[in-house]
Amino acid sequence: MNDSANVEIDNTGLAITTDSFVVDPIFFPGGDIGHLAVCGTVNDLSMAGARPLWLTTAFILEEGLPMEDLHRIVDSMGKTARKAGVDLVAGDTKVVPKGKADKLFINTTGVGVVKKGRTFGGQFARPGDQILISGTLGDHGVAILSAREGLAFETPVLSDSTPLWDLTRTILDTGADIQVMRDPTRGGLATTLNEIALQSELGIEILEGDLPFREAVSSACEILGLDLLFLANEGKMLVFVSKDEVNMVLAAMKDHPDGKEARRIGEVVSDHRGRVVMRTRIGGRRIVDMLTGEQLPRIC
Amino acid sequence: MNDSANVEIDNTGLAITTDSFVVDPIFFPGGDIGHLAVCGTVNDLSMAGARPLWLTTAFILEEGLPMEDLHRIVDSMGKTARKAGVDLVAGDTKVVPKGKADKLFINTTGVGVVKKGRTFGGQFARPGDQILISGTLGDHGVAILSAREGLAFETPVLSDSTPLWDLTRTILDTGADIQVMRDPTRGGLATTLNEIALQSELGIEILEGDLPFREAVSSACEILGLDLLFLANEGKMLVFVSKDEVNMVLAAMKDHPDGKEARRIGEVVSDHRGRVVMRTRIGGRRIVDMLTGEQLPRIC
Numbered sequence: 001m002n003d004s005a006n007v008e009i010d011n012t013g014l015a016i017t018t019d020s021f022v023v024d025p026i027f028f029p030g031g032d033i034g035h036l037a038v039c040g041t042v043n044d045l046s047m048a049g050a051r052p053l054w055l056t057t058a059f060i061l062e063e064g065l066p067m068e069d070l071h072r073i074v075d076s077m078g079k080t081a082r083k084a085g086v087d088l089v090a091g092d093t094k095v096v097p098k099g100k101a102d103k104l105f106i107n108t109t110g111v112g113v114v115k116k117g118r119t120f121g122g123q124f125a126r127p128g129d130q131i132l133i134s135g136t137l138g139d140h141g142v143a144i145l146s147a148r149e150g151l152a153f154e155t156p157v158l159s160d161s162t163p164l165w166d167l168t169r170t171i172l173d174t175g176a177d178i179q180v181m182r183d184p185t186r187g188g189l190a191t192t193l194n195e196i197a198l199q200s201e202l203g204i205e206i207l208e209g210d211l212p213f214r215e216a217v218s219s220a221c222e223i224l225g226l227d228l229l230f231l232a233n234e235g236k237m238l239v240f241v242s243k244d245e246v247n248m249v250l251a252a253m254k255d256h257p258d259g260k261e262a263r264r265i266g267e268v269v270s271d272h273r274g275r276v277v278m279r280t281r282i283g284g285r286r287i288v289d290m291l292t293g294e295q296l297p298r299i300c
Numbered sequence: 301m302n303d304s305a306n307v308e309i310d311n312t313g314l315a316i317t318t319d320s321f322v323v324d325p326i327f328f329p330g331g332d333i334g335h336l337a338v339c340g341t342v343n344d345l346s347m348a349g350a351r352p353l354w355l356t357t358a359f360i361l362e363e364g365l366p367m368e369d370l371h372r373i374v375d376s377m378g379k380t381a382r383k384a385g386v387d388l389v390a391g392d393t394k395v396v397p398k399g400k401a402d403k404l405f406i407n408t409t410g411v412g413v414v415k416k417g418r419t420f421g422g423q424f425a426r427p428g429d430q431i432l433i434s435g436t437l438g439d440h441g442v443a444i445l446s447a448r449e450g451l452a453f454e455t456p457v458l459s460d461s462t463p464l465w466d467l468t469r470t471i472l473d474t475g476a477d478i479q480v481m482r483d484p485t486r487g488g489l490a491t492t493l494n495e496i497a498l499q500s501e502l503g504i505e506i507l508e509g510d511l512p513f514r515e516a517v518s519s520a521c522e523i524l525g526l527d528l529l530f531l532a533n534e535g536k537m538l539v540f541v542s543k544d545e546v547n548m549v550l551a552a553m554k555d556h557p558d559g560k561e562a563r564r565i566g567e568v569v570s571d572h573r574g575r576v577v578m579r580t581r582i583g584g585r586r587i588v589d590m591l592t593g594e595q596l597p598r599i600c
Contacts, residue, residue, distance in 0.1 A: 004390060005354070005356075005389035005390040007353070007354055007387075007389060009309075009312055009314075009413060010310060010311070010312045011310070012309055012310045014309075014411075016354055016356055016389055016390050016411065017356070017390050018356035018357065018358045018390050018391065018392050018407065018409055019392045020358040020359070020360050020392055020394050020407060021394075022360060022394045022400075053307070053309070054305070054307055054316055056305075056316055056317070056318035056409050057318065058318045058319060058320040058409075059320070060320050060322060060360070060405055087307075089305035089307060089316055090304060090305040090316050090317050090318050091318065092318050092319045092320055094321075094322045094598075095597070096322050096402060096597075096598060099399070100322075100401070100402040101400070101401055101402070101405075102396060102400040102401070105360055105401075105405070107318070107320060107358050107407035107409075109318055109356050109358075109407070109409035111314075111316065111411060113309060297395070297396075297397070298394075298396060
């Protein structure tokens with residue numbers, strides 16, 4: 001249930017992860033499918049504590065895709081890879097007849113190197129761990145939806161899609177004893193926290209009043225009947241850290257451009273094991289379920 | 301232009317390769333898309349002289365794909381991976397609405413380990429190198445076409461799709477100084493040899509009378525107007541080896557179940573650099589061009 005596999009060769013720890021991207025539309029406010037394909041895989045490696053080194057990419061193109069679109073996307077992948085410090089080392093292209101795919105699909109697979117003896121995973125959460133999020137929730141989901149449906153907001157919502165390795169390294173460099181990091185992508189915050197609650201067999205409590213989100217995202221959710229907790233993020237990370245070290249880690253995150261809006265949103269508890277409970281603004285408590293099915297398909 | 305990227309970490313050489321599979325139909329005589337997806341990537345690593353260790357796999361499913369088909373394909377991947385001695389370490393699944401893909405597409409990405417100091421590639425071909433093929437040509441291409449078009453032959457033609465690492469290891473274990481190995485997949489023998497002629501800036505001469513093929517494949521080509529030289533193979537390999545060592549290597553290949561029908565089909569020459577020439581059965585000579593476009597789309 002973690003996002004990468006860990007393997008070892010000649011005493012070097014490697015992490016390997018793969019993702020196919022089928023986002024619709026292929027261009028959206030704040031990004032495109034190529035940018036997303038690099039970020040998604042870089043971030044899965046990062047969440048395993050692995051320094052991303054190499055990416056492969058494979059394209060499935062629908063006959064008739066404008067070459068101009070392909071060039072724009074390839075350029076975007078190159079730029080994002082340079083920003084993330086990874087090399088695109090191998091590639092593949094297949095073309096299928098018109099109507100047998102939807103414009104283009106991109107697979108990226110990443111290999112990274114893990115510091116000896118460091119392992120990360122939802123199963124390592126401990127009671128008392130404080131839960132930090134690196135920034136606002138739901139931006140990517142709302143950006144995709146608005147592009148797909150042609151919705152215009154007064155303040156346009158941009159996808160938060162960004163490579164998270166640099167922020168991750170900053171966090172790990174604090175020396176804090178962190179063993180759980182995760183990016184709340186498909187299924188959003190609620191699904192990710194539920195996965196961790198199940199993996200660790202512990203409870204998770206979050207505080208509704210502390211969840212960070214943009215005004216425009218929250219309005220979009222109200223109008224469209226979407227639940228912010230289930231919206232995808234593509235440039236945010238969760239960090240679990242003990243009470244003793246939480247201030248140090250939070251300060252390091254806030255000092256980083258990708259973590260300026262970081263905050264504490266909850267903690268791990270020994271009650272209601274395997275479940276996520278939200279304390280609401282009016283003092284109530286409600287169980288936050290896992291997403292069954294997809295609230296919003298093809299968001300990545 | 302080789303099929304894998306070579307990278308190094310802590311003094312260990314790794315090869316990385318990626319391929320998406322969009323074969324139509326997804327089940328065909330002698331294999332299925334899952335089997336092919338494992339073989340294709342295992343073989344690309346093998347041709348780089350890399351022992352295949354880890355595979356990732358990512359599925360793009362069209363809504364409505366029967367679960368039964370998916371199970372059959374996943375089972376087939378598992379069996380093929382065990383046969384090839386690789387671990388499937390990470391996976392991903394995306395679903396797109398009906399009509400936005402064609403049943404399913406599978407990406408596999410592979411990582412293998414390369415023996416220190418051994419590199420392989422078309423650029424290393426030397427004048428005088430003898431060219432060996434491990435078996436008959438065109439089986440995969442004809443198997444796919446017959447399944448797609450509902451053609452029935454008296455003797456059914458099965459895809460030759462198979463993992464080639466074990467045969468490759470047998471060949472390398474002879475100790476022969478081999479630096480060019482390649483599997484003639486998309487574009488067939490002609491395209492692969494042209495790539496090597498261009499990479500090495502040498503000429504290649506093949507002998508029409510020595511090319512191995514099944515009777516049924518050759519008949520199918522005649523009826524359908526296909527050129528055997530351009531038909532895809534998914535379980536065959538080319539090996540370039542000096543005159544001194546050719547008999548030793550050929551004997552080792554013939555001793556292996558996947559190389560029983562191996563034979564010498566030509567040699568590398570200093571003439572007609574960058575070009576492949578075939579000596580025909582009636583004593584003529586003709587230039588064998590590279591395939592432009594695709595003779596048969598979606599064969600892998």
